[in-house]
Amino acid sequence: MVSVNVYLDKQEYGKDKVRLLKVHRDSKVHRVDDLTIRCLLSGSSFTTSYTEASNKAVVATDSIKNTCYVLAKSSKVVDTLELFAAELGNHFLDTYNWVEGAHVTIIRHRWARMNIDGKPHTHSFWRDGEETRQTDLFVKRAAGGRRTVELKSAIDGLLVLKTTGSSFEDFVRDEYTTLAETKDRILSTCVDAQWEFNIPSAPTENLLSTMAQIPFNKIYESVREVTCKTFAEDESASVQATLYKMAAQSISNWRSLNRVSYALPNRHFFAVDLSYFKGTKNLAEHADVYQPLTDPSGLITATVARSPDTSARL
Ligand SMILES: O=c1[nH]c(=O)c2[nH]c(=O)[nH]c2[nH]1
Numbered sequence: 001m002v003s004v005n006v007y008l009d010k011q012e013y014g015k016d017k018v019r020l021l022k023v024h025r026d027s028k029v030h031r032v033d034d035l036t037i038r039c040l041l042s043g044s045s046f047t048t049s050y051t052e053a054s055n056k057a058v059v060a061t062d063s064i065k066n067t068c069y070v071l072a073k074s075s076k077v078v079d080t081l082e083l084f085a086a087e088l089g090n091h092f093l094d095t096y097n098w099v100e101g102a103h104v105t106i107i108r109h110r111w112a113r114m115n116i117d118g119k120p121h122t123h124s125f126w127r128d129g130e131e132t133r134q135t136d137l138f139v140k141r142a143a144g145g146r147r148t149v150e151l152k153s154a155i156d157g158l159l160v161l162k163t164t165g166s167s168f169e170d171f172v173r174d175e176y177t178t179l180a181e182t183k184d185r186i187l188s189t190c191v192d193a194q195w196e197f198n199i200p201s202a203p204t205e206n207l208l209s210t211m212a213q214i215p216f217n218k219i220y221e222s223v224r225e226v227t228c229k230t231f232a233e234d235e236s237a238s239v240q241a242t243l244y245k246m247a248a249q250s251i252s253n254w255r256s257l258n259r260v261s262y263a264l265p266n267r268h269f270f271a272v273d274l275s276y277f278k279g280t281k282n283l284a285e286h287a288d289v290y291q292p293l294t295d296p297s298g299l300i301t302a303t304v305a306r307s308p309d310t311s312a313r314l
Helices: 044-051 061-074 081-095 204-211 216-233 239-253
Strands: 013-024 031-042 101-109 112-116 119-126 132-142 146-162 187-197 257-266 269-271 290-292 298-305
Touching (some): 013 061, 031 061, 031 081, 061 081, 081 146, 081 204, 146 216, 187 216, 216 239, 239 257
Antiparallel strands (some): 013 031, 031 101, 112 119, 146 187, 257 298
């Protein structure tokens, strides 16, 4: 029995972890999109499903799952996560006029084409790492028959390592400090990068064509490229400084991006002291045998934003 006054503050419901493989056989060279989808619906009409046990407005999550498969069949843009997410979100707003918002998250799992006898194979793939591409879209109704979209995309779990070109010096030294300064260390991280799009609100019927002007796949490739190139080429003074360069470069490359965020764990590698064995030298400039430390890691995070005076437009 509830004996205090409460109210339903927030709600979203739908299907999570809808797994789907779309095969593109439009040429002899097949392509695949291996996706995990989450579709959540919201709106005041759903309040009574929580507060009064009324399912009158509830679109079954089973039907939401079925819709993912039906739209994947007809869609021409499954390979552009952001546009497929917009198709799905729009579909729920178009079909059920009491749905106020649709929140669609799509994760794309990697399948790289096999090279057989030195040639790209037409229809065989392998998983070249656990890194994923992701998108998170929230579409809602706006005044005057318009729709607004909040959209961010991401790379998750891109594991990288470099063997030189990274230092860490001149940090605070006090009674808690044991770490030595270093001019040359191993740098390794598992990149989580996120970029936010600036999508103007559009009349319902124009939303998809407005969004289709943004080269989402090129932007994804470019952010990934900038991340790897900056990681490799920067003479890193710290993870913080390298992160800032990565994010600033992508904002300057793409006018539809206003904010880019990174979360970079600093995975430590310590040179093993081998002096116990016949005085073997393996520290500082002699190091080539290291112990990777799984825990703990540093964690460096930041969001870099475009200054308002250069604010992005489509
Ligand atoms: O790039 C780094 N940033 C830090 O803030 C830090 N702290 C630490 O112990 N090692 C490192 N490395």
